[in-house]
Amino acid sequence: MLSKPELIESSPYFTGLVAAELEAVSRLMFEKQCERGEIILFEGEAAGALYFIASGAVKIFKTSADGKEQILTIVRPGEAFNEVPVFNGGINPASAQAMTPVALYGISRQDVESILRSYPQVALNVIKVMAKRLRNLVSLVEDLSFRRVIGRVAKILLEYVTDGATPGARLSQRDMAAIAGTAREVVSRSLKALEEEGIIRMDRHRIIVKDKTALQEMAGSSI
Amino acid sequence: MRLSPQIDSNKCNGCGLCVSICLQHGLVIVNNVVVVVEGVECDWCAQCEAVCITGAISCPYEIVLEI
Numbered sequence: 354m355l356s357k358p359e360l361i362e363s364s365p366y367f368t369g370l371v372a373a374e375l376e377a378v379s380r381l382m383f384e385k386q387c388e389r390g391e392i393i394l395f396e397g398e399a400a401g402a403l404y405f406i407a408s409g410a411v412k413i414f415k416t417s418a419d420g421k422e423q424i425l426t427i428v429r430p431g432e433a434f435n436e437v438p439v440f441n442g443g444i445n446p447a448s449a450q451a452m453t454p455v456a457l458y459g460i461s462r463q464d465v466e467s468i469l470r471s472y473p474q475v476a477l478n479v480i481k482v483m484a485k486r487l488r489n490l491v492s493l494v495e496d497l498s499f500r501r502v503i504g505r506v507a508k509i510l511l512e513y514v515t516d517g518a519t520p521g522a523r524l525s526q527r528d529m530a531a532i533a534g535t536a537r538e539v540v541s542r543s544l545k546a547l548e549e550e551g552i553i554r555m556d557r558h559r560i561i562v563k564d565k566t567a568l569q570e571m572a573g574s575s576i
Numbered sequence: 577m578r579l580s581p582q583i584d585s586n587k588c589n590g591c592g593l594c595v596s597i598c599l600q601h602g603l604v605i606v607n608n609v610v611v612v613v614e615g616v617e618c619d620w621c622a623q624c625e626a627v628c629i630t631g632a633i634s635c636p637y638e639i640v641l642e643i
Contacts, residue, residue, distance in 0.1 A: 557618075
């Protein structure tokens with residue numbers, strides 16, 4: 354588990370602060386323990402605090418109108434979440450749930466504003482972090498606009514499917530993400546969507562292609 | 577045949593996130609590297625792979641046509 358000093362020193366938000374300033378930030382942090390499955394933040398609620406993970410993993414997700422969960426990212430030790438609503442006000446754009454027992458350090462919104470006013474270096478660091486995020490999001494928009502990932506995942510399944518009699522190459526979701534040029538979470542959603550459509554069935558370590566024709570249509574090819 | 581997640585011990589940094597997330601208690605850290613616990617039935621949820629930041633653990637799928 355990361356200690357508070359380790360978290361603060363390794364965070365990109367606090368780069369360049371001297372020891373006394375880091376200590377001042379540390380005093381503003383509160384501890385929070387969460388059990389596996391506990392909802393830390395609800396989408397749509399007013400943002401209360403910026404959180405840093407000392408141990409465990411947290412999933413950030415949105416719930417669609419029909420109740421489906423879409424995981425946006427997984428946050429791990431040393432990383433932070435809930436920055437956007439804390440920095441620019443407004444409600445939580447997504448929910449956060451503990452995937453394991455989680456230890457967090459939080460800074461309230463008011464204290465974050467106080468830190469930004471007191472230590473301009475932190476504000477500069479925030480700008481750099483947000484700019485990098487924006488760059489990644491632009492890339493994601495391009496991906497979503499011009500390339501349908503589910504079609505690429507369908508194409509990958511078609512390329513690697515076998516009749517089961519002779520063993521073929523086995524692919525993890527991470528492998529599929531690398532081949533498709535997307536994030537693992539997007540592949541996971543694509544496989545779930547294909548399963549819900551009845552095109553494939555996930556059976557432990559096997560992906561069973563039930564409707565090859567539909568998969569071909571999805572892939573937009575005639576393999 | 578009981579299949580288990582594949583582990584690349586060279587990539588494992590011993591963070592233990594995969595151990596925490598496994599509901600079957602099928603993983604354990606030994607000498608700062610994750611290993612599979614013998615005799616535990618893995619349900620292939622692939623959460624260990626999802627949470628691993630170094631790519632040390634993977635849950636590969638066989639892709640087959642339904643007969």
